[in-house]
Amino acid sequence: MSTALVIASRELRDRTRVLIVGAALAILPFLVALMPSAESNRATVISALGGGAAMAYGLCLALMYGVSALGRELSEKRLSFYFSKPIAPVALWLGKTGAALVTVAGVALLVAIPSFLAAREEWLVFWGREDWFVWKLIAVVALFLYFGGHALSTMVRSRSALVALDLVCAVATVMLALMLVRPLLERGAVERVFAVWAVLAGAALLAAAIVPVVQLSRGRTDVRRSHAAYSSVLWPVIGVSLLIAAAYTMWVTSPSLKSIDKIENLDQSASGQWVFFTGTDSARGDVASSFLLNTATGASERIQPLRWSSVKFSRDGRTLVWVESDELLPRFGAARVHTRTLDGSGADGETSIATGISDAFTVSDDGTRIAILGRGQLRVHELASGKLLAATRMNQSDVRSLFFVSPATVRIVSAPRLEKTASILELDVTRKALVKTGQFAVGESFGFNALTATPDGAALYVNRAGTIRDGRTGATRVQLPIAPKTHRASVMLRDGRVVWVHDGVLELYDPSGARVREVKLPVSGGLIMGETENGHVLVTGRLGAPAPGVRGRKFVRVDLQRGAVVSVKEDVWGAVRWWGIDPRLPVYTADARFSGMNVEDRLTHWQQ
Amino acid sequence: MSTAIQAANVSVRYGRKTALEDVSLSVAPGSVYALLGRNGSGKSSLVRTLLGQLPPAQGRATLFGEDVWRHRTRLMERVGVVPEDADAPPEMRVRELAWFSSRLYPRWSQAAFDARIDRFGIDANARSGNLSKGQKKQVSLALALAASPELLILDDPTLGLDVVARKSLFEEVIADMADRGITVFITTHDLAPVEAIADRAAILKNGRIVLDEELETMKSRFRRIRFASQPLALAQANLIATAVRQWGTGTEAVVTNYNDLELARLQEAVPTVDVAPLSLEEIFIAVAGEEKGQQS
Numbered sequence: 001m002s003t004a005l006v007i008a009s010r011e012l013r014d015r016t017r018v019l020i021v022g023a024a025l026a027i028l029p030f031l032v033a034l035m036p037s038a039e040s041n042r043a044t045v046i047s048a049l050g051g052g053a054a055m056a057y058g059l060c061l062a063l064m065y066g067v068s069a070l071g072r073e074l075s076e077k078r079l080s081f082y083f084s085k086p087i088a089p090v091a092l093w094l095g096k097t098g099a100a101l102v103t104v105a106g107v108a109l110l111v112a113i114p115s116f117l118a119a120r121e122e123w124l125v126f127w128g129r130e131d132w133f134v135w136k137l138i139a140v141v142a143l144f145l146y147f148g149g150h151a152l153s154t155m156v157r158s159r160s161a162l163v164a165l166d167l168v169c170a171v172a173t174v175m176l177a178l179m180l181v182r183p184l185l186e187r188g189a190v191e192r193v194f195a196v197w198a199v200l201a202g203a204a205l206l207a208a209a210i211v212p213v214v215q216l217s218r219g220r221t222d223v224r225r226s227h228a229a230y231s232s233v234l235w236p237v238i239g240v241s242l243l244i245a246a247a248y249t250m251w252v253t254s255p256s257l258k259s260i261d262k263i264e265n266l267d268q269s270a271s272g273q274w275v276f277f278t279g280t281d282s283a284r285g286d287v288a289s290s291f292l293l294n295t296a297t298g299a300s301e302r303i304q305p306l307r308w309s310s311v312k313f314s315r316d317g318r319t320l321v322w323v324e325s326d327e328l329l330p331r332f333g334a335a336r337v338h339t340r341t342l343d344g345s346g347a348d349g350e351t352s353i354a355t356g357i358s359d360a361f362t363v364s365d366d367g368t369r370i371a372i373l374g375r376g377q378l379r380v381h382e383l384a385s386g387k388l389l390a391a392t393r394m395n396q397s398d399v400r401s402l403f404f405v406s407p408a409t410v411r412i413v414s415a416p417r418l419e420k421t422a423s424i425l426e427l428d429v430t431r432k433a434l435v436k437t438g439q440f441a442v443g444e445s446f447g448f449n450a451l452t453a454t455p456d457g458a459a460l461y462v463n464r465a466g467t468i469r470d471g472r473t474g475a476t477r478v479q480l481p482i483a484p485k486t487h488r489a490s491v492m493l494r495d496g497r498v499v500w501v502h503d504g505v506l507e508l509y510d511p512s513g514a515r516v517r518e519v520k521l522p523v524s525g526g527l528i529m530g531e532t533e534n535g536h537v538l539v540t541g542r543l544g545a546p547a548p549g550v551r552g553r554k555f556v557r558v559d560l561q562r563g564a565v566v567s568v569k570e571d572v573w574g575a576v577r578w579w580g581i582d583p584r585l586p587v588y589t590a591d592a593r594f595s596g597m598n599v600e601d602r603l604t605h606w607q608q
Numbered sequence: 609m610s611t612a613i614q615a616a617n618v619s620v621r622y623g624r625k626t627a628l629e630d631v632s633l634s635v636a637p638g639s640v641y642a643l644l645g646r647n648g649s650g651k652s653s654l655v656r657t658l659l660g661q662l663p664p665a666q667g668r669a670t671l672f673g674e675d676v677w678r679h680r681t682r683l684m685e686r687v688g689v690v691p692e693d694a695d696a697p698p699e700m701r702v703r704e705l706a707w708f709s710s711r712l713y714p715r716w717s718q719a720a721f722d723a724r725i726d727r728f729g730i731d732a733n734a735r736s737g738n739l740s741k742g743q744k745k746q747v748s749l750a751l752a753l754a755a756s757p758e759l760l761i762l763d764d765p766t767l768g769l770d771v772v773a774r775k776s777l778f779e780e781v782i783a784d785m786a787d788r789g790i791t792v793f794i795t796t797h798d799l800a801p802v803e804a805i806a807d808r809a810a811i812l813k814n815g816r817i818v819l820d821e822e823l824e825t826m827k828s829r830f831r832r833i834r835f836a837s838q839p840l841a842l843a844q845a846n847l848i849a850t851a852v853r854q855w856g857t858g859t860e861a862v863v864t865n866y867n868d869l870e871l872a873r874l875q876e877a878v879p880t881v882d883v884a885p886l887s888l889e890e891i892f893i894a895v896a897g898e899e900k901g902q903q904s
Contacts, residue, residue: 003711003712006708006711006712010700010704010708013704014697014699014700073697077693077695078695078696078697079695080656080659080661080691080695081695081696081697083659083660083661083680083684084659084661084684084687084689084691084695085684085709085712085713086681086682086683086684086685086712086713087681087684087712088681218663220660220661220662220663221656221661221662222661222662224622224623225663
C-alpha cells in the first residue's frame with residue numbers, strides 16, 4: 001500500500017462521528033416531512049431538505065478539514081509524528097487531502113441519497129437541472145473551501161508578521177484580478193471575463209493544492225517556516241498567473257484592424273472618409289474592439305467606447321463623440337464623454353463631462369454641443385470646455401426623439417408609455433428654459449425610430465402612420481395614404497418629401513402629400529438608410545426571402561429626380577444607424593464612400 | 609559508512625534567535641551517545657535537525673553519511689525515534705499506531721511491539737490521548753523499537769516514566785540495543801543511568817558544544833580537589849579549574865585536566881590534597897552549571 005493510501009486510510013478510520021451526523025441529517029428531511037404543515041408537499045420538502053443538507057454539510061466539512069488538514073497538527077507541534085517516519089511530504093498531503101475529499105463526497109452522498117430515492121422526481125427538479133450544474137458548482141466551492149481553509153489556517157496559526165504580507169498580497173491579487181478584466185468589461189466581453197477569472201481561480205486552486213507539498217518539504221514541523229514556505233511559493237505562483245492573465249487580456253484586447261472578422265456596429269461620417277466600427281476577432285472570443293478608420297489614408301486608431309453605448313458623428317462630419325467608463329469595474333455607472341475632432345481643428349480626448357453608460361446623448365450638427373439624457377435629467381454641455389449650459393428634469397424612458405435643431409435649441413418628443421399623446425418640447429439653451437410647444441396623438445407602436453424630421457425640425461413625420469406634422473406644434477399637415485410595415489420603410493427627407501419602400505417599388509411624395517413618382521427597385525422590400533446631398537436615396541433590402549445563412553443585402557442608390565436606380569451594390573450590409581435618438585435621416589455627400597459589412601461580416605468599402 | 613550521525617558546524621536560528629551555533633559532533637555506529645544540556649540549551653533543536661525536521665542555517669547534518677534534510681524520507685526507515693513530547697494523534701488507538709507504523713517500516717516486527725506493549729501493561733485499544741505521559745513514552749519506545757532501527761534517537765525518553773520504567777529503559781532496552789550494535793543517541797536529564805551505558809557524551813550549553821568526548825576519558829580528567837591553600841596553587845600546578853570555591857584558607861575545585869603529574873606538582877606546593885573522582889552528573893553541573901544570569 002503506498003504511503004499516501006496508508007495516511008488516507010488512517011484518516012478515514014476516524015470519521016465515525018462525521019458519519020453519525022451525516023446519517024442524522026439524512027433522516028432529518030423525513031422527520032420534517034411528517035409535520036402537519038408539510039403534508040401537502042412532502043416529496044418537495046424531502047427533496048429540498050435532503051439536497052440542501054447534503055450540500056451544506058459537505059461544504060462545512062470541506063472547510064473544517066481544510067482548516068485542520070495540517071494547521072492543527074502544526075500549531076500543536078504534532079506534525080513530527082509523520083516527519084519522524086519514512087513519509088514523504090507529497091504522500092502526507094495527498095493522503096490527508098484524499099481522505100478529506102473522499103469523506104466530504106461520501107458524506108454528501110450519504111445525506112443526499114435517501115431523499116433522492118424517496119422523492120426522485122422532485123429531487124431532480126430541485127437539484128438535477130442543467131446537467132447537475134449545482135452539484136458541480138458545489139464541488140468546486142468545496143475544493144475552494146478546503147484549500148482556502150488550509151491556506152488561511154496556515155497563515156493565521158503561524159501568528160507571524162508574514163500574515164500582514166499575506167493580507168497585502170491577497171488584497172493586491174483581488175485588485176489586480178478586477179483591474180485586469182476592466183478592458184474586457186469595457187469591451188463587453190463577459191465570456192472572456194469569466195474565462196479569465198475561471199483560469200485565475202483554477203490557477204489559484206491548483207497552486208493551493210500543490211503548494212502544501214512545498215510547504216511540507218521546506219517548512220516541515222515548524223509552523224512559521226511552514227507558513228513562510230507556503231506564502232513564498234503561493235504568491236509568486238498567483239503573481240505569475242496574474243501576469244499570464246494580463247498578457248492574455250492584452251492580447252485579446254489588441255486585435256489588428258485586419259483580424260476583425262465580424263463587424264457588429266458601424267457608422268460613418270457624412271463624406272464616408274471617417275468610419276467608426278466595432279467588431280470581434282473570432283480567435284479572441286467575445287471581445288469587441290473599436291476602430292476609427294480614415295478611409296482616405298487607410299490610417300486607423302483604436303478607440304474604446306463602452307460596448308453597446310452610442311458613438312456619434314456630428315452631422316457636419318467633423319466631430320466624433322463617445323463615452324468611456326470611469327469605473328474600475330465598468331457597469332451601468334459612471335462614464336465620461338470623449339471627443340475627437342476629425343479635421344484636427346479642436347481639442348481631443350477625455351472631456352470633463354460625466355455621464356452614465358445607459359444615458360442617451362446627441363450632438364449638435366456643428367459638433368460643439370452635446371445633449372445628455374439620463375438619470376432624470378436632460379443636460380446640455382459645451383463639448384470643448386465641458387461647461388454645463390442648461391439642464392432640466394426629464395424622464396429618459398419617456399423620450400422618443402432628441403435632437404439639436406440649432407446649437408441653441410434642443411427639440412424633444414416625449415411620449416410616456418401608457419399615454420396616447422406625444423408632447424413636443426423645446427429646451428432653449430440660452431434662456432435655460434424648457435417649453436412645451438405642441439402635442440399629437442400616437443398609437444401603440446410609437447417607439448424609437450417612430451419619427452423622422454427635417455434637419456431644422458420644421459416638420460415631423462410619423463413613419464408608420466404616414467403623417468406629416470408641424471415640427472413644433474405637432475399639428476397634422478398631411479396624412480399620406482400609405483401603411484408602411486416598419487419604421488424605416490418610410491421616412492421624411494431633409495426637404496420634407498417622403499419616400500416609402502414596399503413590394504419592390506419606391507414611392508415619392510411631396511410635402512403636400514402628392515404622389516410624385518414610383519421607382520421600381522431590385523429589392524422586394526427594404527429599409528431607407530439615408531440620402532445624399534445630390535438628391536439620391538439609399539435603400540437596403542433583399543429580393544425575396546433570405547437564403548439560409550446569407551446575410552447579404554442589396555444596397556441600392558436611387559436618383560429621385562430621374563426616378564431611376566443609379567447603382568446596386570450586392571451582398572452588403574449598409575452603414576446602419578438603427579437606434580439613434582436623433583430622428584433625422586443621415587445625409588451623405590454626393591461622392592460619399594460607403595462602408596459596411598459583406599456577407600462574411602467583414603468590413604468593406606464601396607462607392608456607388 | 610564511518611559515522612551513524614554527524615553534525616558539521618551546524619547552526620540553527622529561529623528568526624533572530626540562535627538556537628545552535630557551530631555545533632559539530634560525530635556518533636560512531638554501534639555506540640551510545642549521550643547529549644546533555646540544561647533546559648533551553650538547544651538539545652531539541654539539535655535532535656530535530658538530526659531528524660531532518662529543521663534545516664540548519666549553516667552546516668550539515670548527516671545520518672549514515674547522507675544529508676538528512678535532503679534524504680529524510682529514506683533515512684527514517686532506518687531510524688527509530690522517541691520524541692520528547694508525545695506527538696501521536698490523540699484519537700489513534702495504540703493498535704492503530706502499530707498498524708500505521710507497520711505499513712511504513714520495511715523491517716517492522718509486530719511481535720516485538722505486542723510483546724513490549726504487553727510488558728508495559730498498556731491496553732492496545734486505548735486511545736493515545738487517554739494514556740499517561742509515561743505510557744505515551746512507552747508506546748513511542750515500543751513503536752521505535754518494533755521498526756528494527758539501525759539508529760535509535762531518544763529525546764528525553766525518561767520524562768514522565770516512573771522509577772521502574774526508567775531502570776528498565778536503561779538497563780534492558782538501551783543496553784540491549786547497544787549489545788545488538790544499534791546506535792543510540794539519547795538526550796536526557798537522567799545522568800546516573802546514562803553514565804553506565806554511554807560510550808560518549810557531549811554537553812551542550814547555550815547552543816554550543818562545550819564538551820564532547822569518550823565518557824571514560826572525560827571521567828579520567830575531571831576531578832574534585834580539596835586542599836588547604838589558596839587557588840593560586842592550581843595555576844602553579846598547571847591544573848585548569850572549571851569551578852572553584854574558597855572557604856577560609858581552603859580551596860575546592862573541579863579540575864578538567866587531572867593527571868598524576870599535575871597532582872604531584874600540586875602536592876609539592878600543598879602537602880595535603882584530597883582528590884575525588886566525579887560522576888557524570890557532577891561533571892555536567894561543573895560544566896553546564898549555574899552562571900551569572902542563569903537560573904537552574
